[in-house]
Amino acid sequence: KAGVTQTPRYLIKTRGQQVTLSCSPISGHRSVSWYQQTPGQGLQFLFEYFSETQRNKGNFPGRFSGRQFSNSRSEMNVSTLELGDSALYLCASSLDLFGESYEQYFGPGTRLTVT
């Protein structure tokens, strides 16, 4: 089975621009979560999608948004980029049947640099 894939792997943007990152979950996984990792704050939860609905959202400003498509693929968007948005963005998918806890499978991440 193919793992979680994320595109692009690396991205350099300028302050004020916007960016869209993509995540394709493992086939059959319906839950996709997004995380931000920075040296200062570590790993932080951004949002979680399940069956095209945002099920939970972390403590990030409205510039961070996402969506999930009917094939479970997910995108996240960051508008009006700031220097502090430079980070590794990770997505993870899980099976998530009946609301029970399932192992999360992480993608390789997208490293975003804002200059």
Next chain:
Amino acid sequence: KNEVEQSPQNLTAQEGEFITINCSYSVGISALHWLQQHPGGGIVSLFMLSSGKKKHGRLIATINIQEKHSSLHITASHPRDSAVYICAVSKMNYGGSQGNLIFGKGTKLSVKP
């Protein structure tokens, strides 16, 4: 105070040593995860547990729900075990959401030959 605390932050060991990494949490959880992150960023899930003990090869994870504490043990450590080990919890959530992990700061392990 962070909801998930790990210790130690850094750990250096000699090849063959028995290693223990500890994790304490302060919230109700539905599951606890141990993750491994190598340089370059990729994260691998090692264990997900909600009670008792699990073992994969040289790795053992235990959890004490009453004490809100978990440990990750590595027996007969090897240089290839060098990585950052991260404890994360899924907060108890009756809305069915399981993907909103809360992470510890990680333990950087270096195993010397």
